[in-house]
Amino acid sequence: MGRANCDEFAMGSSNENSAFGPVQHPFLEGYVPGGSSGGSAAAAAAGFCHVALGSDTGGSIRQPAAFCGLYGLKPTYGRVSRYGLIAYASSFDQIGPIAPVLEDLIAVYQVIAGWDEKDPTTATEAVEPYQRKAPPKRWALLMPTGVSGAVADLIQARLQNLSAQGIAVEPVDFPYWDYLIPTYYILTTAEASSNLARYDGVRYGYRTPHAHTLAELYARSRSEGFGREVKRRILLGTFVLSAGYAEAYYTQAQKVRGLLYRFTEELWERYDLLVLPTSATPPFRLGEKTADPIQMYLSDLLTVYANLTGHPAPPNPYRPNPRRSTCRPPGDGASLRRKSPI
Numbered sequence: 001m002g003r004a005n006c007d008e009f010a011m012g013s014s015n016e017n018s019a020f021g022p023v024q025h026p027f028l029e030g031y032v033p034g035g036s037s038g039g040s041a042a043a044a045a046a047g048f049c050h051v052a053l054g055s056d057t058g059g060s061i062r063q064p065a066a067f068c069g070l071y072g073l074k075p076t077y078g079r080v081s082r083y084g085l086i087a088y089a090s091s092f093d094q095i096g097p098i099a100p101v102l103e104d105l106i107a108v109y110q111v112i113a114g115w116d117e118k119d120p121t122t123a124t125e126a127v128e129p130y131q132r133k134a135p136p137k138r139w140a141l142l143m144p145t146g147v148s149g150a151v152a153d154l155i156q157a158r159l160q161n162l163s164a165q166g167i168a169v170e171p172v173d174f175p176y177w178d179y180l181i182p183t184y185y186i187l188t189t190a191e192a193s194s195n196l197a198r199y200d201g202v203r204y205g206y207r208t209p210h211a212h213t214l215a216e217l218y219a220r221s222r223s224e225g226f227g228r229e230v231k232r233r234i235l236l237g238t239f240v241l242s243a244g245y246a247e248a249y250y251t252q253a254q255k256v257r258g259l260l261y262r263f264t265e266e267l268w269e270r271y272d273l274l275v276l277p278t279s280a281t282p283p284f285r286l287g288e289k290t291a292d293p294i295q296m297y298l299s300d301l302l303t304v305y306a307n308l309t310g311h312p313a314p315p316n317p318y319r320p321n322p323r324r325s326t327c328r329p330p331g332d333g334a335s336l337r338r339k340s341p342i
Ligand code: GLN
Pocket: 010, 011, 012, 013, 035, 036, 055, 056, 057, 058, 059, 060, 061, 088, 188, 300
């Protein structure tokens, strides 16, 4: 067992918000491994472990798994207990596995899924044993404009593969692309600002050695303990919940969340699967987006949808030879294995 690097409080899309420094992509020098669970994905891709766990509030399992060429599964909200997980946005967070081999991903998922008396939001339905079934018939493709050429080409290749298997994927008009990121960031920062209130230097978290009064203890512990991005989100979340603004931002965003849920329920009447790319771009360079938080936030466009509605977001198991993921270290991977701390 090992511990992996993660963006501070799982806030990030590139692993550059970690207090321990950024994780490097295991095979692409100078590139990010994705985030926030980038340490988990890098470890699994480098062969340090068979399976790693990540937490997915808005893509942090799927996006680093995709960037490192692995399988990542965000379970349905409530399927896996959040007991022991440090909360970021409680109505979004889910734990799930990341692995290079599909069977390993499924094996770990089956163990961690299920009801837990310590998390009242877990579902009580029994976890069905996994069976490989024939692919469902009705597939829908949701693609925004602005997806990079490399990703669009890959999706086209996958669609051709599916059509060779007799599966037609129907493009669907999704009218809410522009709402996903604002809704996600209003609601998750609101929940985070509340969840992180417990880090007061008294009961939880870092405590400053420099305080003389109680007020100073709170203020300094939080100022010194939290990183820049976490502070930005606490401020944003406090703002959208504040008297006079809550109606305009928080309540409005909750309504949009309801709208998205109802729209998706309607889609389920017509389709069995919704297909989306995980990321609109391939892995980007370290430092490429750190100066512009909005650009960084926009990189979550395709993943936050599943967390807003609570739906599961599994990898595509119906591709040819799904057993192993396609990503391999250059050469035989021996140099990476030698670097393994295990
Ligand atoms: N990148 C998203 C964010 O920063 C998702 C993070 C996550 O899923 N933990 O909020």
